[in-house]
Amino acid sequence: MSLLTRETIRSFRRAPMLSALSITTIAFSLFTVGLFGLVAVNMREALRGISTRVQIEAFLLRGTPPETITLASQDIAAFPEVEAVVYVDEDQALQRAQQELVEFKDAYRDLQVNPLPASLQVTLKEEYRDAASAAAVARRIEGFSFVDDVRFGQEWIERLDRLRNLAGFVGLVIGLAFAAVAVVIIGVTIRMTVLQRAREISIMRLVGATDAFIRGPFLLDGALKGLLGGLLAILLSRAAFELFRRNSTTGLHTLLFFEPKHLALGILFGVAIGLGGSLVSVGRHLRNV
Amino acid sequence: MAYPRGGMAVKDLSFRVAKGEFVFLTGHSGAGKSTILKLISADLRPTHGELRVSGFSIGELTAREVPKLRRRLGIVFQDFRLLQDRTAEENVAFALEVTGARPDTIPTRVHRVLTQVGLASRGRAYPTELSGGEQQRVGIARALVNDPPILLADEPTGNLDERSSRGVFQLLRDINAGGTCVVMATHELALVRQTQYRVLEMREGSLVFDSAEERIATEGVS
Structure with missing residues (x-):
């Protein structure tokens, strides 16, 4: 087993609670983004349905x-x-x-x-x-x-246009805000992991490890946590979606869930946040020690 | 070497340490002993003057060159700085792994250096299962495992009882006898007086005594 993999597994085993907390934080942050995404996807579908009447x-x-x-x-x-x-x-x-x-x-x-x-x-x-x-x-x-x-019902179509533009703008702003909050929360969580291993980092540097070598396990650790958090967020989103759909009495059983490509994007987003958060946190730490 | 907010940590000092030499850095707490060791290991950078270590000019080192310098140094600390969740063997092996040593050579090299420090039978013990003296020996083994030509020891006996202290000091002497240059910061004059090694005495950031010259260096900068 490579040193990189071994050190990453060791990091999970050494602080299981912190690792679980990181994964849960990533999962719930992405879950929030996912819930908003579901609303956006279904609103877009509803507007598409209305636009067929044009x-x-x-x-x-x-x-x-x-x-x-x-x-x-x-x-x-x-x-x-x-x-x-x-x-x-x-x-x-x-x-x-x-x-x-x-x-x-x-x-x-x-x-x-x-x-x-x-x-x-x-x-x-x-x-x-x-x-x-x-x-x-x-x-x-x-x-x-x-x-x-x-x-052709010009007034009606103009209203539909305005609604679509508004929905797109609000969706983009709220989506970005949710994503930004998720990035910040996840970044803080990963920073905690880095601080928890500060002693190890200082020893690695003193025995001559390069910064690239020191970053390696943290990046893999962050990416893995992002991956697991992303998968957990999908499970949570699916569970929430099913719960809402089954308990809905207003004909919302036709609601749509994410397409596979959206799910893959969500997981990639989690991995990217995990990687990016680790890169920034370790980089900042290495500059300061 | 200046503090970031002004004032000098060490100043007005000039000395040269030869290959294979054993040098004591002495002085009270805050005299500048640890600062000198940090400068030598490029943990701090000189703000004025020139410092050369094993062919590297510390003031001009790039970030990429720092690991190369540190692979030519072994560093021992007062507080041992061992990783608590790793055995003695793993702590020593860690120094080899992070510097990219061939994995098949690691067990042999770890065993050799643990034998050298007298801990061959304690390799599987965790730091919490070892005495202070034994932990320091593990720290020394870790510092030695990459065969550095220079060993820096910052108050290596500061946390040890007298018996352990003597044992660790004897180990450092043995290492020096094998050709490794040892620079040891200490304020334990009893240890210093046991030997005829060179003594550099620091006071308030300045070098006030060099037993090799027996006079204060009045010129030169850090």
Whole structure:
């Protein structure tokens, strides 16, 4: 077994309580970041769900020939922002209105003539579901001579944009704040480990160990603690997630957990904090002794 | 050598120690004995003057060169500075491991040096299971295991009873007889008077007596 591994194991065995405290601190710090991450992931998913409703409706003049509509649909579908174009004729429009606007059901039944026009319903690709893109596409559709009117709920999409921007900004700030607090707490914990081994460090230096050699076991120690803390944080996050989902009575059972790549990032973050914290703490200590 | 906040820790001293020499550094507490040893081991750096140790200029040492210097020094402390969770063997082996010695040579070298200090049978004992004298012998074994040409001993008998003190001192004399230069800081004049070794006496940071010259060096700086 290499000296590096042996010294790292010895460090764990010599101060099991301090090691456990370090791992628990890292775990709970990352758990807090993880809980916030879960909220962020699910909020993003919810906003994504809402944004699927961003749609442009182009009402067509009566009497537009079907072949013109087919050609125009193909043109519009070729726009880079457009995901799909669906033609809704007058009868389908009435049928939908009767289904969706139940309160006017009787009024629609008594109609002698269908007042609803045919339309093209244009869905945008996910990355273009914002007010500016929707308005740009709407303007181009308005250019077709057989298009009577174009609507896309500009105000509603602008509100969605604002909500998305706000959620992104708040998420970034709070996420960074949580991560910063986690880094500070973990750094202090690792500093305690370094101070606990100050005597050993001074002896290592006096017998001629290089600073790089002295750092080695501390870095491995920090990385291992970060790894274990990261794994424990994932377990805690999963447990909290399941507990919340099972006890939720408001249809939150569709909540999402982290994807594997997010979990891997979380563990990497733990290892990086462990390594970085150790590097800074040992470096500072070596400069001061 | 100046204190960071002003005032001189040691000043106005100039001396040269030859290969294989045994030198006592004497003086009261605070006279500057430990400061000189710290300067020699580059634990402190001279703020003025020049200090050369085994070919290294201490004032110009880079951080990378400090370990190289320390591998040419053995250092023994009054408080032994042993790692309490390691056996005597492990404490000695530690000095070899951290300097990158070949792992297959370590047990033999540890056994050799523990035999040299008279602790061959106590290698598996932890520091708490050893007497003060034995702990100091382990400290000396650790200092010797890399075969340094210079051994610095800072009050090595300061925490020991008279009998242990004599034993440790005799061990240092034996080591010196083997060709190792020994610089020993002590305020125990009884030990100093037992021998004819060279004595450097410090007072308030200055060298006031050098038995080799029997006169105060009035010129030169630390």
